[in-house]
Structure formats: structure tokens, C-alpha cells
Amino acid sequence: MKTILNDFEHFAPKTVEEALDLLSRYGEEECKIVAGGQSLLILMKQRLVTPKYLIDIKGISALDYITFDEQQGLKIGALTTHRAIEKSPVIEKYYPVLAEMEQNVSSVETRNWGTIGGNISHGDPSGDPAPVFIALNGRLRIAGLNGERTVEAEDFTLGYFETVLGHDELLTEIQVPALPPHTGVKYTKFSQLQGDYATASVAVSITLEAKKKTCSDVRIALGAVAPAPMRAKKAEEILRGEKISDDLLARAGQAASEEASPTTDAEVSEEYKRELVKVLVKRVAKEAFERAKKA
Amino acid sequence: MKKELKFKVNGEDYDLWVEPKTLLVQVLRDELGLKGTKWACDSGACCACTVMVDGRAVKSCSILALQVNGKEVMTVEGLANGPELHPLQQAFIDNWAFQCGFCTSGQLMAAKALLDENPDPTIDEIKIAMDGHLCRCTGYNMISEAIQDAAKRLQAQKQQEGGK
């Protein structure tokens, strides 16, 4: 750990095109994008990253927006701050789970400056937003010099701090479809102390059929228990098309715990993380179910 | 290579040239001599360096100075109105809401940002807003109480001003 950052050249493009152009000019090893910088600057102090060129996109105001309509769903610009999402009336109304999630992302100070795009692009397997967007069936819009593409939120992160983003690409927008009727979504992260990084996290979205008895669709996303946020598809299969019961939820928890691939770290063992997944999936799915019944 | 940084701090305009690697906290402390803002963790995890940028509480250790180009920064030195302490400052003193005082400047700025947005916060809302702030001396409770106390004082002040 050093006190002072390494030397670099600083660029502050004003548009996505300018940023992409700059990216294409410099090699992957020597060039980094910084948005809010809440994670990157620490890595730079640790000299884990030592860019020669820093492309500072924080000032691209065109990527700071939240929009919603019934057809298009929700669109969040990549440079929207966590805090803006937490406080957005639109999100409060249509996707309260996002506001709940944001309230537990680090500190207000981090949320005031850190951006949603920066968070997701960082590819931290214990990050909070990714599992929620996966449960919400989100898509990510990526800009490159050769045009745009979109990927499913669940396909975005490949492994520890590794994403599908090419060196000359930029995440520009997060899209979430409008929720189907009778859908409930819940996210919970487990950490010993509140506001801390997740030891394990679970997001569940449950859609009930018209009579609100049977689960017509379900998405279960796990965070911090695999190299990347993941869907627990076997657990989903247990619930899909079934009447939700405590027993079924427990079975889904068990299945998710088997699907997860956590590793033992300095603080917590693999077995314990699996145990957490089992308990959390059961509890979070139950709450999602309760919400769906009221939706 | 140094780049130009034009910004406002505590109402004053500054036009400086800084190395891109310079963090906001370094400019404030080392260039402008505003040492009330502290620097304590090197990992963006304690919020001792909190200042307000365009009215929002942010960590000055986790922001490149160049990123505040054109923005307005407020530090603890800008809180009092001349010799008259801000109600938050007075409430911190009256409630013994600090001991060593090293994290206090950051706490005050976060509390100011909170009260600007939410003039009548509950204890739980205060705790959420302040949760990033490490304090090793207090048990936090007296800080929460001070912030509530300040909220009351500010409301009373407003009412009085409104009555005039």
C-alpha cells in the first residue's frame, strides 16, 4: 500500500465517442477507465493497477439518467450514482427492491459519488447491484467503436473482477423490463455488520399466475458465493410451476446451496457460505412470494 | 503533467494547477491549507475525509482533484458563520459528540448534508446516513443525539427567521 497514487495522464472526455476513441488509442495494460473511482483508486494505491492513462468518464453527463415507461421498462445510465437510484421516485414506485438494495451499498459517501456502471463493470462477485439486476431480468447496453451490443445481466460478469467488456468498450446503460403482474422481488445480503460487503447475497423475483397460487416464473440470483454472480437455476426449477410452500422453499434453498460454488477465504469457510445460501434463498424467496401476493 | 483545476471552496474561487494523481483531500490539505479535513484509512473505508461537493457528502480521499473541476466544495472550515458556530457544531459540543476529534470534521459534513436533505431525521435515518463514519472514541450514540439536537435547533432557527 502506498500513500500516493502512481503518475498517469488524465483525460476527461465529454462524450461516449470521445471516450471510446481514447480507449482505442491505448493498450489494455496501460489504460484504465475511471468513473466514480471508489474502487479503482484503492487498487491504484495498492499498485494492483498502475495505469499510464486514465480515462475519466465521470463528466459524461449524457450517461446520467433514469427513465421508465411501461413498454420500455427502466433505463439507467451507467454514470447514474447509487444515491440517485436510491432516491429516485420512479424506482421507489416501480422497483423498490433497487432502492432497498442501494441503501446497503457501502456508505452514503460512496453512493453519492460512485456510479452504477462503475460498480457493475468492476466485476466484484460480492457487489450488490448485479444479483438484483439478474433477478430483474436486466440487460446491459455496451458501446464500442464498432457499434453497440446488449448482454443479459447474468452473462456480464465472467469471474473475479472479469467481465465481457472488451478493452475498447464501455457499459452505457442498464435496462430492466417492466415487472409482470403479481411479481415480487426481494434482495438480502448477509454480512455480520450492516453496510459491509456481502458474505453471501440472494435476489429472488417470483411471478405468480393470476390466482396468485402457483409460481409461474422465478429468478434466483446469488452473489459472493461464486467467482461471478450467478443464477440458481436448479432452485428455480423446484419452484417454477409449483404452489409455494415452506417445504418447497427449503428444498429450493438446498438446491441453490448445492449449485453455488463458494470458496473458503480468510474469514469464512465454503461450508458456511453454502449454509447461508440455503437459509437465505429460503427466506428471501418467501419474502418475494409474500410481495408477489400483494402485487 | 499538471492540469488546471478551477473550483470553489467554502465560497472562494480557486484556480490551481495540479498533478492528475492528486486526490481532492491532498489539494484541500496541502495546497489550500484546510487541514480540518482529515485522512485516516487509505482505503475509502472510514469517511474521516468527508467534505461536501455540490451539496453532497463525499470522500475526498476517493476522488481525483480534477474530478471536482467546476464544482463547489465545502469543508468543515466553511461551516461556521464567522465567529458564530453552526448549530451542528454547537450541538456536537453540547452533547460531547466527539472525543479525540479526528473524525469529527468528516462527521459534521455528513451530518450537514443529511440535515440539508432531511431536516428532521429519525435516529435510524441518522445511523444510515452516518454508517460509513468510523469513530474509535465514542460509541456513536452521542453523535446521533447531537445530530437530532442540531436538527431541532435548525428548525427553531428557521421558525424564528420565518416569524420575522
Added chain:
Amino acid sequence: MANYRCPCCRKITSDTMDLARHFLGQTDRKHKDWLKTKGLSYAQLIRWQGTEFGNKGYKALAELLEKEAPRVE
């Protein structure tokens, strides 16, 4: 009454248990080397005294000193 003198320094006391406490409290080489010549390990005494109940280390040492420590009037 006979007193005991520490075989390694000038400490004099009437009680071998007391002398044993003195002895184990010394961190210098002289005392430890003497123990070694008598077939007692300092480490063993500490393990007894530091992890087991019942004063086993001091008792063993006191017994040894009872036999070996010079008497003084």
C-alpha cells in the same frame, strides 16, 4: 533455622517453594543452564506451570532445590 541459597545467585530464603518461584522468574542463562545440568528442562517447568493446574512445576523444582541448594545459617 536453615536457609536456602539459590545455587545460581545470591537469593536467600527459608522456603524452597519460594526459592523455586524466584528461580523460574529469572530469564537469564545461568539459572537455566543449572537446571539443565540437573536434568530438568526449563521449558517443561513452564509448560507445567503455565498450562496445568496444581503447581506441578514449582513442586518439582522445590524438590530439586531441597536436595541441591546450599544451606546457609
Added chain:
Amino acid sequence: MSEYSVIGKPIKNVDGVAKVTGEAVYAFDMTLPNMLYGKLLRSPHPHAKIISIDTTEAQKLPGVKAIITGKDTPGGKWGLWRRYPELCDQTALATEKVRYIGEPVAAVAATSIDIAERALDLIQVEYEPLPAVFDPLEAIKDDAPLVHEDFENNINATRHIEWGNVDEAFKAADYIREDRFTLSSQHHAPMEVHNALASYDKGTGRLTVWASTQSPYFLQLGLADALKMREGDIRVIKPHVGGGFGGKNSTMPESVNAALLSKKTGRPVKIVYNREEEFIATEHRTAMNLAIKIGLKKDGTILAKEVKIITDGGAYTGLGATTLYLAGTFITFPYKTPNYRYDGFRTYTNTMWSSSMRGFGAVSTVYAAETQLDRAAHDLGIDPLEIRRRNAMTPGYEAPGQYKVESCGILECIDKMKERVKEKWPKLEKDEGIGFATFAYMSGGIFNWIDTPYAFSGAMVKVNIDGTVDLFTQASDIGQGSNTVAAMICAEVLGIDVEDIRLHLGDTAITLTDLGAWGSRETLMNGNAIKAAAEEVKKKLISVARMKLGENIVYDLVVKNKRIYLELRPERGFSYYDIVRDAIKENDGEPLIGIGHYTPHNKGMISPAYGMGIQAVRAKVDRETGHIELRDVIVVHDCGQTINPLGARGQVEGSTQMGLGFGLCEEILMDNGLIINPSFVDYKLIRFRDMPPIELIDVPTYDPEGPFGAKEAAEATASPGAAALANAVYHAVGAEFDTNVLRPEKVLKAIREKEKKDRAGK
């Protein structure tokens, strides 16, 4: 009670305005013209021979002004146990070998931190790694590597305490239990990192150091020993300090190397640790292996206790030997223990060394003793509060040859607690529990290992012609509020306001010696010195007033509310200001000065007075995840006469936070001598949302030795938190622990074990 004008009143912090406006200057904030920035190159090995150090490339870096290695130091060794030269084991820079990861081997001074940091990367050190030892039980084995060659079996210090007849008492006991604990370390984590600014004056050969320290005097002595200079040629100034908690008692490499580099360059040099250095290379709480055996009568009366402790000392001594001493004492508190035996051994290991930390000696031992007592009470079918009540010390209780407890309100504290808990928490939720733990701590230590011929505390009061007072003392306010207490005590004696007093503190050149802020000593020891100094002045004022009132004065004179008057005829008297002026004039203009000092005499081996009390923690346990939610805390304490209730509450709150952290989440994770969580991201501290509310109830007593009856007020409350928390979990779900940090995984495991045991029992 209300006879006092200032004492016992909620007085605002005298440093308040400076601290809320950002104007308070810490050593961290200081710069001097022409100043250089220093950085230390640290060892990546836990134990290794230094073969060579090559600084050639680093010297060439523009901006580098000086580089020193061990060979360039005067070779002075230092430590706090100065009475025992072999325990003065610290050096400025390792020369022959390194003993822990993070030990400095070279120091650089450069024109910026950036250049100094880059220079470190250019220094080439060749090491020959040696076998290392990390576990104290391994360290004492005959074949263990030696951390210091002269200390066989790595034994650094030993301590034996015994009274009564332990073996006989155990024979008479109805109930005996033995428990073994492994108690972990904890980091002070002060918000201000260790840092020092040194300025050496070549012309006079004198050195001035501004440092973040708890004891300017200790630092002055440490620097003198390290640099082989005269004490009097070293001036240490303590500005505002951003927290210490026991971690800033020792003279550490940053101040010594800043001084050496300043001497070499002729320019002021400042060394500031970053947070990672603060975690890996500054002292922390002493971890220990502890075995405790207790013998009780059926009714819960303690007959005997036997305690064994082997501590993990780390590479050097620090105040770790004192920890060993205090651990053997405070594990008996606050209970009458008629028969007691203690053996403590401190080992050297290849880790950063452990030393004093808030409640040192008590925090870890209280955890063991108080969780054990709960289990014993459970086995005997006695209520946890009742068993504590039955054994509580009473005023005047004496442990033969060790300590005597004068004022003692523990019984009242327990009774108050019982009442309050019943009223406040009448019903518990499922899986919720209440845990209790008692606590006690000293009001400053009696021991003189530092080997000072000075009084333990000294103070000088100078009254100016306008009645304002300059108070000179070396007492160290490191955030605990002792500046306010100092001013209050002085103001009370002289009948003036706190605002009339200007403080001059923590500067070894202009103030009288005080041993500094550790072991809760400032209120009692420094308070006594200030009181004595102020009383000397008061005596002078009274004699002037007495003469002015004429002869035949039979009434006592009172100095209060800025007047000096007859106690029984208050209308007969004078203004304080007039008497001050007269006193100075009548004495040929000689300033009104009083000097006071305090050293405890005939007060046993430990301390002249003990603060004490009991804490309750209410917590809820999640049976499926092992997560503990801290819900509520009550503290009932006896701190004698409270000097400043505002400050005392602040201290209790902070101590409780630290104590709960020791029990819940604070853990230094180590892998072969490497601390792997050296940041506030990975070292978990309790924050706003996880901190429970605390209710503080005061049980006032009067301690004859303390100023106005005051004694220790809060350090003790660092010790019960972990034990009370573990007891709450025990009562909620029956889980037992032999270690302290109750991370969820550990709790879940203990719950499962308990369930297994229950099933097997059925």
C-alpha cells in the same frame, strides 16, 4: 453533592470549539518550513538474517536527501521497562536480523512522500530467512527458534501471584470447573495514525519532536535512550492526539527515525504511517492462552481460583510485561477470592509485538472469568446476578500482599442492575438473551518500571494579575477529556470558572513530569497534582484575605464563586480578583505560583483505587445463520465522585464500543506472521448501525485517595462487553465459547454442537 461549583457538573469539552471547527492541530497536520518526508522500509520476512542492504539506486533518485540503515544509528536500545535493561529490546532499525513482518530496516528522507515511497522500492535488501515461531505454546519448546538469542525458550517475562492455600481450598470445594480459552488480539485502530515530526538543531544539539503520543515523558525517555542523548536536550510536544487507547505509549520507530534523519539532514523530518503500516507495525492487544480453574461452595461462594496464562508477546516487550502483571490481578476482580494462584508467562514470537490496550490485562481475563462464572452458576442452579452478588468485594477488601480496595460500590451496582433489568426488559423474545459481566480497573498504576525519580504526576498553577490562571502539566489529553477534567479540578479549588484557565499541557520543556495517559491515571494522579498545586495558591490567597479581615478570625475561609469569604458569614469577604492583586503586590510582585505533585505511597502493588461495575447486554441470535444482533446495553458503574458526567458518559460509550468489538467482530487475521486484514475494509469495527444504545447508571462512592473522591471512570467498561455478549448468547441458545470473536460461523457451529449435545443427552 452540590457543594461543588464545577465538579460533577456537565462541563463542555474545553477543546470543543477547536475540534468542531477543524482548527485543532494534530501532529498529523503539522509541517515546518523546509521539512522532509520520511518513510520506513519494512521487512517482508517474519524472521530473517539481514545479509546486506544496498541503497545505491535509491540514493540516486532526485529528491532523496538521506537514507539510513541500522549501521547509521547510535545503536541505543530502549523500552518502557527501563528498570530491567534486558527488557529494553527495541531498536531504531534492525541490524543483524528482523523479527517480524513490518520491522523497519532502512529509513529514507525525501522532499515528498511520493519520492520517499519510490525510494523504498529501489533499496535492495538481501535476507536469509530463518525458521520462525508464531504460537506462544510452540515458542516455549526447547527446539523452538529463538526470537532473541539471550532469552531461552523465548520467555520474555514471568509473573507468579499466590495467596491463601489454594490446594487445600480446592479440596474443600463442592464444585470445581476448569476452562481453557484462547483470547485473540485486537487493534487500537486510532483514527490518527502514528506519526512524528522531528527537528534537530545542530547549533545547540537539541531535538524537538511533535508526536501523536500518549506520554510525552515516555517518548522523551525513549528518544534519549535510542539516540544516546540527554533527556534535557530532547523536547517532546504533544499536540491534539487522534486517539491512543494504549497504542501510543511506546516510543516507536517513526519518532526515532524522524529524529535520526533530521540529525543527518539538518532539516525537519516527518514520518507518517499509512493505515496498512498502522495495522502491521504498531502495537496491539496481547493475545493469550488462558486456563482457569475455580472452586465454589454449593451456594456459589468462591473458595479458590487458579489461573495460567501464556501470552503471545511478539517480537519486543512494549508494555506487554505489564499486561501479564495486570492480567493476574484483574482476573480476581471484583470478587473476594480467599485462595488464589496465578502463573503468567510472556513469550517472544515472530510477530508485531503486543502491548497495552484499553483495559489491558482485564479485557481478556474478564472474558474468561465471567463466562466461566456464568456456566458455574448455571450448573449450580444459581442466578447469574446472585452468584456475582454473593462474591462481591466490599469496601476495605484486601488481597494479601497485592491490593487493597478502599471505595467499592460493586454490590450496589449489581443490585441496581437487577432492578433496572427487571423493569426495562421484562420479557425476552425467542432466541434473545441477556448476559452480564462485572468489571473493575485501576486508577493509574503504582509500579515504576519506567524507573523515574520524578513524582508520577506534577502540576504548576500560575495565577495572573487579572485572576486568569495558567495551568502547566504534562497530562495527556488523547481524546478522553482529561484537559477538561484538569481545568475543572483547578477551577473548583480556586473558585473560578473553567473558562478562566488556560492549559499548557504535554510539553516536556515547560511542564512538570507526568507519566501520561495510560491505565486510567490522569484523573486520580494528575488530578491530585493539580489539586495540590491549586491548593497551594489558594492557601496564599486565604492568608492574604485573613490578614485583611483583621485578627481574631475563627471562621474558616472559603474560596468560591470568585469570592473569598467567611464560611459562616458569607457577607464578610472580598472579591477573588482583589485578593489576587493584593497577594501579588504584597509579595513584591512575585507571581502567584503553586506546585503540586502526586506519587502513590503504601497503596499495595497495583493501584490506589479501583473503578468497577456491571454491564448487561441484550442480544438476539439467529439460529440458522449464527448472526448476533446487539440490541441494548446497560452499564452500572462506580467511579467514585464523577468529575464530568458528560465526559464520563462519552468514555463509557467508547469503551463499550471497543469491548463489544472484541467480542463480536474485531479480529487480526494472521498467516505465518503476516497480518492479512490490515485495513478498515477487512478489519471489522462496529459502526453506527450496529452499535446498540447504552444506558449508564451511576453509583456514586467516595474514594479517599482520589481528588474530590474520584477514581477510574471508564477504561474498565472496555472489559465486560465481550463476556456479557457471550453470556447473552449462552442464555439465548446455550452455545458456549472458548474464544472471543463471535463471528456468525463460529456461533452457528457452537449452536450445532449444543444441539448435538442435547440430542445425545436425551
